[in-house]
Amino acid sequence: MSNGTGSVCGFGIEEEYLLVDLDSGQVLARPSRAVTRRCQETMGEHFAEEMFCSQIEVASPVFGNLHEARSFFTQSRHTLRNVLLDEGVGLYCAASHPGAQWRRQHARNLPHYRQVFDDYQIVARRSLLSGLHIHVGVPHGIDRMQLINQLLYWLPLFLALSTSSPLWSGLVTGYRSYRRVVCAEWPHMGMPEPLDNWHDYQRYRRLLQDVGGLAADGDFWWAIRPSRRFPTVELRICDACPRLEDGLAIAGLFRHLVEQTLLLSQRWQPISNELRWITQENYWRAYRYGCKGTFIGVQDRHPVSAEGWLAQLQSLMPPDTQDAEQAFYQARRILSQGTSAERQLAMLAGALEQGWEQRLALKAVVEQVLGEVCQSAG
Template sequence: MGRPCTFGIEEEYLLVALDSGRVLSAPSAALTRLCREVLGACFAEEMFRSQIELASPVFDTLHQARAFLTEQRQRLSQALAGEGAGLYCAASHPSAQWLRQHPRATPHFRQLFDDYRLVARRSLLNGLHVHVGVPPGLDRMQVINRVLYWLPLLLALSTSSPYWGGQDTGYMSYRRVVCGEWPHMGLPEPLPDWSAYERYRALLQRTGTLAEDGDFWWAIRPSRRFPTVELRICDGCPRLEDALAIAGLFRHLVEHAQGRHTGTASREMRWITQENYWRALRHGRQGVFIGIEEQQPVSAEAWLAQLQVQCPADSADAERAFMGAWRILREGTSADHQRELLAAAIAEGEDKAGALHRVVKLVVSETGGVVLHR
């Protein structure tokens, strides 16, 4: 294994009304200012006026990350509660009317909506992004190739978007279905090294496909702003402990990849990763996947066990991350809990709207400890 890596976490949140649970399509300028004041330098705007991002400082340990994110979630949730608003961190809102949402009017986001139209308008989604620092001189594309196979497992651990437009989509991560409508937002291109990445990027820029300062939005990518690899495949996690387990596992994978010297994944492994990706977004932790050992069908539990064999824990943080992942597989993801709650509410006589409201109430409570008014 290489030396311990620093890391950072980005979480996206929707702003919802505490009385109705609805997404605030046009929150006031004062409410946005309040978010900015509470989060300070960690505040970032997102595509919609109803959405914000918390971008953490650089961490050395999961303990630091837990303390910081717990405090920021609680402070922001309490401040917003005073204005009748709450934070919603799951990857999709079960009944949001996305066409009624107001795009952010800054030039960057205006350009996105002009370029991608209805695809951008539909993307009322929250993701969990994790940056892990890569030491100078280490080829970040090679690191990405070495950890790529395990990304669908991290998605399966994070799923939180089973509902869309008031309907059960049949997917545990409908967010990743919507992401598939965007260019350069699936698995990264099979580029063997940094030189190939630069040639690929130059080709797209030369042909007018990618702006000079344009980004790829791959499920994992080399950051343009930081010397990191960035995990982007995961749904937002209302329960902070889930997000920390995933961040810890991803950091551990990147640290383990520093000591290996293989190039790009084989074509066959790319096929398997793509298939596992679809199974993860469709079935989540309940899926049957293609394992790395003899390429046989495995459960999510057996797949995680294979990861422990391939990349054994060698630090207290890695141990905690594996323990968190086992807990998720045992207890369920947010998507599992949302479905269980909706089924229970309907069994108790709630109508569909009331049952979906209970789902929103659960997510808001898990995100920041604030409860909807009804």
């Protein structure tokens, strides 16, 4: 079903946020009941609790175009910001907090999350991190694992466009996405297993369930996965984006990639081991260097910048809708101006060069991120 713009696949976006004290800039260890209640009342069915008491998620309705997505998230960010401002709380939308006092955080007291913390211990307790998740609808009859295999090579590019977690526990980590470093400590949270089709996916699930490695209703947390709840493929590799337009560009690009790949379904080929190896190498380079990295290009395997890599995607799958054109335009802006990771590092370095104490320099980074979220809220 077309939405009138030439696109055929509906999509949805999930944004995760940390709740921070506006005075100290620190993540709230245990927000008041009033804070949680007001968030729930404000967002209704689109509000979701996350594994920490200090973290919430906004899950969108299904969108037909980026204009609808922009309107929804501009309004939701604006409303949440104003509601939380009355409580002295800010909405922090980057993948890591520069202070990251994870030892002080409290797990959400729900059976599912209690089980998660019991199973994964310190790995779960350290995961005070926020992501951007994008669902794109897939027509009935399409093998979603075969589709994922066709998309796999481009996933690190989406990470490079989103990086926003260069700081952790007061330290410069050396990684543009330290979130993905922490993700590697979890099982089933990296790249998808090499499964050729849906049948193999089901066999893999049953195997893990039979040996006690996965609950009957358990999920994989791969960088991209077939959703169990919806007929979608879900992109999970991306860091949370403080600037709404950056997140929308990534959503638009991913939707365009899915739609164009579906049009070529008669020519799909099994993914080669070589392409998996290259994807894994590009993945590491993306979370280490972000958009400043050098990657292995799709054409002749030559080294390519992030800008060149995006240009390769555009040449192979030219934009055919206004949404796609806008997404490519904004993606080029991200790569030319830098992601949140670059802005955070520049803010920290500038403050320290001016003689600021480390604590105040880190707070300046927090205020920068909060400011970008506010600007996106109108």
